[in-house]
Amino acid sequence: MRPAELAALSAAEAASAAVRGTTSPNPPVGAAIVDVAGNTVGVGATRPAGGPHAEVMALSEAGERARGGTAVVTLEPCNHTGRTGPCTHALVEAGITRVVFARRDANSVAGGGAEWLRDNGVEVVHPEPDQLPAPTLDPWLRAIEVGRPAVTLKFAQTLDGFTAAADGTSQWITGPEARRTVHADRAHRDAIIVGTGTVLADNPRLTARRDDGGEYGHQPRRVVIGTREIPAGHHLAGACERYPDIATALSKLWESGARDVLVEGGAGLAAGFVAAGAVDFVQAYLAPKLLGAGHPVLGGAVTETLYGAFEFETTAVRRLGADVLVEGRVPRRSRATGT
Structure with missing residues (x-):
């Protein structure tokens, strides 16, 4: 060139x-x-x-x-x-x-x-x-390859691997610069997916917000997986798409045009996506904190041996204030589906 x-x-x-x-x-x-x-x-x-x-x-x-x-x-x-x-x-x-x-x-x-x-x-x-x-195209190309939306698994954790303390407190693991990056990233996704457990525990809005409290012009679709009822008064009550399981959610999202989605929680849903071989990219926000005990990123074991660990290729490492963002791509060969 x-x-x-x-x-x-x-x-x-x-x-x-x-x-x-x-x-x-x-x-x-x-x-x-x-x-x-x-x-x-x-x-x-x-x-x-x-x-x-x-x-x-x-x-x-x-x-x-x-x-x-x-x-x-x-x-x-x-x-x-x-x-x-x-x-x-x-x-x-x-x-x-x-x-x-x-x-x-x-x-x-x-x-x-x-x-x-x-x-x-x-x-x-x-x-x-x-x-x-041309990294912006990677999720779309992966979606075309696999015939479903490309899935990015995003989580914030302490350096010893916990997304919340033993008493369930999780706000805030990461600092303001990391949270600012998360919201800017949300504004460029087709959808954000969480499980009902996260909705009931955290009452999230799942919007993409600027520092001044206003919302970005583009807002992702808000998707909740699970069958438990969302109580009236919660931010997502009557304001989200509901699907009973991962397979149905991905199928319906694909049919309706979504190609690039973000899975934000919780631990059971994250484990379910990993087990289904339906994670394509990873965003791990690492905070310089140690808890020693608490709630892990995944709500269940992926493997009983190191050789069966869920692996991804690191594509970028960025410092965001006191925190570090590690981004990665999951090779096709390492998926649970074996494809």
């Missing part, structure tokens, strides 16, 4: 991250247009379902400056007519002569854009395997 294209990819990924949570069931794609002089002249991201895709938004901003230029896209341009036309055709009609994309589209319906572009005289660049940075 050329230096100007790497800069354009950074702009495209930032645009992608900004719209995450608003585009499902479509992917949150970002695109940037580089003109013949090497300048980024247009940046765009996919609009909510039914709206223009990232390439069209970027081309619109670039105008005539796109002619003879390069399109840098976080996902292979679609070659499919749905609620909008194929992005491949829009790129050719705008005079784009070179396309660089970071991730190959695994969707059998919309894929094949790279081949069509090459057949129509466009130079196409895509490192194999996917090596360019």
